[in-house]
Amino acid sequence: MPTNKLLFGSTIGIIGGGQLGRMMTTAAKHMGYRVIVLDPTPDCPTAQVADDQIVAAYDDLEAVKQLAEKSDVVTYEFENVDLTAAQILEESGILPQGANSLKVTQDRELEKKAMVDSDQPVADFAIVTTKQELQAAAERIGYPSVAKTCRGGYDGKGQVKLASEADIDSAAEMLEQADRLIVEKWVPFDKEISIVFTRAQNGDIAYFPVAENVHRDHILHATIAPGNVSEAIAAKARQAAKAIAETIGVVGTFAIEMFVCGDDILINELAPRPHNSGHYTIEACDVSQFEQHIRAICGVPLITVHAHDGAVMVNLLGKDVEPFFAQLDNNPDAHIHMYGKSENKPLRKMGHVTFIGDNPLTIYNELVEKKIIEEN
Numbered sequence: 001m002p003t004n005k006l007l008f009g010s011t012i013g014i015i016g017g018g019q020l021g022r023m024m025t026t027a028a029k030h031m032g033y034r035v036i037v038l039d040p041t042p043d044c045p046t047a048q049v050a051d052d053q054i055v056a057a058y059d060d061l062e063a064v065k066q067l068a069e070k071s072d073v074v075t076y077e078f079e080n081v082d083l084t085a086a087q088i089l090e091e092s093g094i095l096p097q098g099a100n101s102l103k104v105t106q107d108r109e110l111e112k113k114a115m116v117d118s119d120q121p122v123a124d125f126a127i128v129t130t131k132q133e134l135q136a137a138a139e140r141i142g143y144p145s146v147a148k149t150c151r152g153g154y155d156g157k158g159q160v161k162l163a164s165e166a167d168i169d170s171a172a173e174m175l176e177q178a179d180r181l182i183v184e185k186w187v188p189f190d191k192e193i194s195i196v197f198t199r200a201q202n203g204d205i206a207y208f209p210v211a212e213n214v215h216r217d218h219i220l221h222a223t224i225a226p227g228n229v230s231e232a233i234a235a236k237a238r239q240a241a242k243a244i245a246e247t248i249g250v251v252g253t254f255a256i257e258m259f260v261c262g263d264d265i266l267i268n269e270l271a272p273r274p275h276n277s278g279h280y281t282i283e284a285c286d287v288s289q290f291e292q293h294i295r296a297i298c299g300v301p302l303i304t305v306h307a308h309d310g311a312v313m314v315n316l317l318g319k320d321v322e323p324f325f326a327q328l329d330n331n332p333d334a335h336i337h338m339y340g341k342s343e344n345k346p347l348r349k350m351g352h353v354t355f356i357g358d359n360p361l362t363i364y365n366e367l368v369e370k371k372i373i374e375e376n
Contacts, residue, residue: 005299006072008032011051012294013071013094015058015085017044019339019349020274020290021077023282025049027290033298038067045340046077058082068092075252075297079105079272080152096201096251096297101272104248108150108182115267118243122267123259124185131172137183138162144186147171149178157218161186187266189259193227195237196278198292198302199250205242206292206302208285210234211277213257214373219347222373223277223313224360225284229260236265244270253278253293276315276349283335283354284311310360314353314372319346324353324372331372 012028014021017039025035025046035050040057047053052070056063059082067074074089079102086102089095104110115122126137127150138145143165149158160171162183175181192215197207212227213220226234241256244267255275259266278289287303295302316324321344328334331353338351353372357363367373 006033007298007300010034010072010298011036011070012298013038013067013074014046014050014077015039015064015067015074015081016077017041017046017053018077019045019341019351021046022049022339023279023288023290023337024075024077024274024293027288028294031291031294033294036067036070038063043342048340059085061085061088064088068094073297075273075293076102077273096299097272098249098251101248101250101254105270105272106151108148109180111270112182114244114247114270118240118247120240120243120267121265123187126183128175128181128183129179131168131175134171134175134181134183135165135168138165138168141183141185145183146186147174147181147183149174150180150182151178187259187261189261189266191227191229191260192257192268193229193233193237193260193265194223194255194257194275194277195241196253196255196275196281196289197238197241197245198253198289198296199245200296200302201251201299203246204302205245206287206305207238207241208278208281208289208305209307210237211280213277216374217347219317219349220276220315222315222364222367223280224364225280225307225311225313226360228361230263232263233260233265240265240267248272252296253289276352277313279337279352280311280313280354281307282337283356284308308356310357310363312355312360312363312367312373314355314367315349316351316353317346318344318348318350321350327370330370 011034014037017037022045036052037046037050038054064085086099128134145162147160192213199205209226211225214222253274255271257268274289282288286306334353
């Protein structure tokens with residue numbers, strides 16, 4: 001038996017105790033693994049289903065070493081893991097994903113470089129460190145464009161749309177709080193898609209169906225799978241995923257968000273872990289993105305992916321929870337996933353629901369009619 005193959009009875013350590021860690025844990029427990037989570041919040045969503053929790057900050061290196069001592073393998077559920085901690089775990093030989101994926105995806109400059117090094121198409125961009133460079137980049141790239149912090153920021157945070165020169169001052173204020181910004185051309189895309197895939201330690205890759213994403217206020221609202229794209233676009237997405245995965249050295253489940261522009265794609269963002277747009281795989285596929293991830297980090301062979309003809313996943317933000325459950329009798333086919341978060345906030349992801357059927361667009365339109373999906 002290969003030394004990197006960990007079977008039931010082994011202990012998996014997870015850094016981060018949110019909903020992704022919770023769903024990883026659920027998959028791991030079905031396979032007979034024990035799970036310990038490191039998170040600063042007692043009784044966090046992952047801890048509610050795990051065997052043990054280390055209550056400590058993510059950059060508490062003593063806690064990280066304690067996690068390493070108790071675990072046979074370690075993974076993470078979000079990309080803002082302390083790099084020093086990741087390097088300690090990698091040097092200990094128990095972080096199959098390594099630290100490089102984290103290093104790249106924590107920094108938009110390194111992320112763009114990885115895309116370019118993989119020979120994948122991206123929107124025109126520039127890295128700026130001064131207001132003068134910011135102005136020059138915006139003039140060269142053209143308006144509209146968008147300025148983003150190179151580190152941090154998600155769900156629309158940490159960015160300013162540059163509709164005209166009048167917006168430069170707002171971006172310059174953001175630059176004062178950051179060491180660098182990335183300025184990108186504003187892309188008038190047809191739709192956003194994502195491809196979620198899993199890469200094993202031996203380089204094997206299993207792809208999930210290319211999905212189409214619907215956002216509201218910069219937050220993922222719904223995912224349609226498979227997305228309404230041509231097979232040519234889907235093939236380009238898989239090719240891009242393979243190239244980027246090999247450049248970075250991906251192990252585990254990984255997601256790439258892309259823009260569809262006519263017959264072409266532009267790579268937008270990378271996520272080195274299971275992704276919100278892959279939640280539909282729990283019910284829609286014979287193996288979920290979470291089980292594949294556990295299999296990859298434990299050295300267990302990946303499962304060939306087979307999928308239902310149609311699925312739609314809808315996020316339940318805090319503001320959506322009460323209205324949805326008030327109409328639960330009208331939605332008997334909803335697969336419900338609630339994350340166990342202690343505080344309900346209007347724009348906080350509290351759970352998701354997935355609907356399965358024969359045609360994803362039919363499902364989507366029915367959910368719009370029921371007002372489960374918000375219209376534009």
